[in-house]
Amino acid sequence: MSNAILVIGGGIIGMLTARELALAGARVTLIERGETGRESSWAGGGIISPLFPWRYLDSITMLASWSQAHYPQLCEQLAHDTGIDPEFTPNGMLMVADDEIETALAWADRHARHMEAVDRNTFHTLEPAAAHPPMRGLWMPEVGQLRNPRLAQSLHADLVQRGVEIRERLPVTGIQVRNALCRGIETPQGILEADQVVVCAGAWSGKLLGDLTMAPAIRPVRGQMLLFKTPPGTISRIVLEDQRYIIPRRDGHVLFGASMEEVGFDKTPTAGMREELLALVRERFPVMRQYPLVKHWAGLRPGSPAGVPYISQHPEIKGLFINAGQFRNGVVLAPASARLAADLLLGRAPVLDPTPYGWLTARG
Ligand SMILES: Cc1cc2nc3c(=O)[nH]c(=O)nc-3n(C[C@H](O)[C@H](O)[C@H](O)COP(=O)(O)OP(=O)(O)OC[C@H]3O[C@@H](n4cnc5c(N)ncnc54)[C@H](O)[C@@H]3O)c2cc1C
Structure with a gap:
């Protein structure tokens, strides 16, 4: 037994x-x-x-x-066995990383991760909705995302x-x-x-x-997130800048987050953070001004x-x-x-x- x-x-x-x-x-x-x-x-x-x-x-x-x-194989297996597809989507991650580019490339080399430095034009081509592409950014084409x-x-x-x-x-x-x-x-x-x-x-x-x-x-570390619904393809890539990121789902849902707050076991979303994130997403991705906020939530990360x-x-x-x-x-x-x-x-x-x-x- x-x-x-x-x-x-x-x-x-x-x-x-x-x-x-x-x-x-x-x-x-x-x-x-x-x-x-x-x-x-x-x-x-x-x-x-x-x-x-x-x-x-x-x-x-x-x-x-x-x-x-x-x-990728785990998600395929789960979709096959259960009929519920986690929608693993390898649409790549763009990063604004200014003075860390050489450090990041050396890290990628050491760990055999696919990472490229991209100029402003390439950044813009990869994500046309980003209003302020940096002079030089970083691109990891193999990074995926899924619907947790x-x-x-x-x-x-x-x-x-x-x-x-x-x-x-x-x-x-x-x-x-x-x-x-x-x-x-x-x-x-x-x-x-x-x-x-x-x-x-x-x-x-x-x-x-x-x-x-x-x-x-x-310990708990609160993170707040916004959700929008846009036509599919409005945003193409995960884009990361400072501690904020945008994530486009296949069906046009777009997430923008996330805060990092040490407030104990309180997972109430706040109006202040909603406004801060809303202002930022609309400034960084002006196309998002056309789409109303669908949902705003918070969760507690297991901080270590x-x-x-x-x-x-x-x-x-x-x-x-x-x-x-x-x-x-x-x-x-x-x-x-x-x-x-x-x-x-x-x-x-x-x-x-x-x-x-x-x-x-x-x-x-
Ligand atoms: C806004 C936000 C954005 C994030 N983005 C990402 C991301 O893009 N990529 C990434 O990799 N991670 C991300 N994370 C982190 C990731 O979500 C967490 O690290 C992960 O979900 C932790 O999983 P878990 O199973 O340990 O915790 P949880 O999902 O919190 O599960 C713990 C479970 O234990 C149960 N439980 C607790 N106490 C008891 C008890 N006494 N008895 C019985 N059950 C109990 C709870 O009810 C809960 O269901 C994000 C987190 C947040 C909040």
Whole structure:
């Protein structure tokens, strides 16, 4: 009989972790406080690249590169198996990066990423809607994006098909530990026993494990996003400038975001940020003045000290694992994080060196 494994949290990280475990034949139950895929994983932009990727530690590049290589096939498989297409679209990312161009090109060379410096004309040709193309910008033609709410829906359907039990509207209130061994979890419906527990509770992971020794340093970081509906093709590329970006979906939906706010567990969108983002998108992309705002929302990213996730067993509690803290990059890092977490839980040879994501290392 295989081990019984409980996955806590039904975001993209928890669902992909459950999928990896189910693929290996484990008995998996996923516990979600609300509904799956409705928190950060729903709120995000779905860019399959860290923003300004050269600014990150190699440990993040390692996870991102592995995921980028696997995303197109994963999305195809999910679309085929569930009928819900996450719409992975490799329409490339343009970046305004001024004095970092040489550093970025050297990084791309070192990591074998396709990146080009482009002049103003080329930038304009690639994205005619940008009102202020820089003298020199950067272009990564292979960067893709996907519709994260659809990825979440297809993952949910896939897990059901694979026999994973999904228990929604069930908050986990504590971890059962005896003699340095994790025995299961506490919920309002009683204790659920398991051989292994993996915490994938996003921004709430630090809170959930707050009573244990060496609680992970994971905190919520709010991000606000705007959504517009335009005719398809109004915006062609992901364009990134400072901390703001525009993302065009295939059907003409356009996202613009995102703020970075340390306001605790408050995910209320604010009028002030809405106005700031609206003014900016209309100034940078004047064509957007024609289209009304459709939606404005906020989500809570799982912030970690250097953006490096915890993918590890607790150093003192056998059977208690974590896969959380992907911060701004939880969608792009998810397939690699999930695969690595499953390798550790199942005692397989890890697909990547797990050292940087160790419980103590990731705490910074
Ligand atoms: C505005 C914005 C834009 C973003 N853009 C991008 C992007 O373009 N690319 C990218 O890669 N990343 C992006 N991100 C980051 C990315 O969305 C997150 O890193 C990722 O979704 C984290 O996934 P998760 O599964 O860890 O967390 P979540 O999706 O938040 O899932 C955690 C789940 O755990 C559940 N949970 C919490 N506590 C408990 C409990 N006690 N019991 C049971 N269940 C519990 C929650 O209800 C939730 O469903 C963005 C984020 C935001 C907010």
